[in-house]
Amino acid sequence: MEDPKPYHLELNEQALLREFDQRVRDGVVIYDDGHKVIRETYNGFPFQFRIFTGHASKPEVSTSGKSSSASSTMISSKVSAARRPKTPEYLPGSDISLTGFEIRNSSGYVGPAHHMIFNKFCAARPHYLLLTRDGHRRQHESLNVDDFGTLCGVLAALNKDHEAKKPEARRYFGMFNCGIDGGCSRLHKHMQVLAVPEEPDSGLWPDSASKYENQQCIPFKYYKHDIDGRVDESERRKTAWAKYLEFVSDTRRALKKAGHVPNAPSGVDVTQIVPHNIILTREWLLVVPRTQAGINGADANAAGYLGMVWVSDEERVKKWIDQGPPEVLTRLGLPNDS
Template sequence: MNTRTEPLRPQELWSRTLDTTGQGLTTGALQPIATECRVLEHQGVDFQVRVLGRAHLKEDRARREPPRAQPFNPFEHPDPHLVVGPLTPTHVCLLNKFNVVEHHLLIVTRVFEEQESWLTAADFEALALCMSGLDGLGFYNSGEAAGASQRHKHLQLIPPLGPEGLRVPMEALLTPPPPRGQVLELPALGFAHRVTGLGPWEDSPSRDGARMLDAYRALMAAADMHTTPPPPYNLLTTRDWMLLAPRSRAESHGINVNAMGFAGSLLVKTTEQCEHLRQLGPMELLARVTRP
């Protein structure tokens, strides 16, 4: 169990993640979701499609809890066996209890904030701290239509998915990234989006976080998303680029899509859904859940 009170340093993040993963598996606090991963190539991207097993679907139905008067908030008093460590005065780092991808981290606000609220300098500083320790994909699901499953504000970070040195499959179409400060729509991406570059990574949470905040605001402005709360969207970021996908709906053809879908990683419930996705094309699925 992690009882640390001093903030995590970037160079400690990975070892603490591995230690906490081991403890979570031993105690049962961490409950990975087993899937079979298949590759569907579409429009230059090797999409990773993870298929749930029949056994998991039965277990999922069996463990569903009865409705509560108030929705359960797993981040209000997080399971100590899932706590990787404190990050900043405003954020802590947890393991995702029901993870599909190994070592899936959550960057959670200590005090409740709505998941649909605007991202802040504090959010990006905490994310940048973690990304200095893990050069993967950071992402944010804003609103139910964007795949958010919890109201308590949290960003997420996963290790590189590949293939061949890419952090995510979609990065094949994002290399090299646009220059810093330039917001683009890339014709190769077959869904509604805005993308920009972040410039050189400095390994300074405050400076890297500030640069990410500037990029986020530029993307939101370019997509004409000015209201509070903003319309639903997914945000994806690496150390090099940031991408915004405005959302119109949570799913299409029975397949739910969150930010990882726009990274090139999708989850389907059955082999039948996987075959339907192959016929439709993953990029077409993404187009159907983004805002026209």
């Protein structure tokens, strides 16, 4: 088994954050710092519904595997010719625009296999995409060793100040929505990296998973690996990578046992698709089997399985609450006892 490459990345968190804020002011990146948050607890499991009205125009992928066309003409026109990076609007085969979203800070290099760019529709300050340089790579593919190594490297670099307990440093996590059933909104393969919300009571439940497990309040199936912070970076990545592969195999078996046939783009062999969400921090890895992206207007990506639900209006919140949020997550995945 090939191990993730130990890239040493020089990402300047504060410089990147300043650039992110400027893109928001320019209207290129869509983020509402004053968005409404509704907090509820169901059977001991915490939910936070974050309402981003600017996400109403966010594109979606249909069950046919076709993505709606994300027009970037308006976005590109807001970036002056002098400041516009000399890169293609789209990489060949891609449905994610690059123009205006590239990181201009010289520290934004994340290795030979990926671009690090600002997400257009942000759910955090800041919010990045790790986009494969090959625009023909697809979101229904599980992560490969380069994807995983890059994600680990970016998280190590961005969390450096947080781990050193520097003032104002943020904690970052990464996530990946594998496949249409996993809640992806674009087909070009990409991972996401974003800051954990800074408000009180915005922690991540896997940090204290045993508390929730003891209370038996997590209704959906998941696989978790605790990362040993005492070992060196290379060993952390190697062990987490092996666990990810193990969890994907476990997910394949669990979905097969449940009789789930994945949604697949035209011409793609469904047996090669293992729909799942991955959430990765410096402390743990979480993998969640998925069976559908949404039900009756309640949709979820990986963040939803942290109890962090992103919606465009309160009507979407109502669709979640009417169906019961724990029940929604279970029906979009698998029951915990399956």
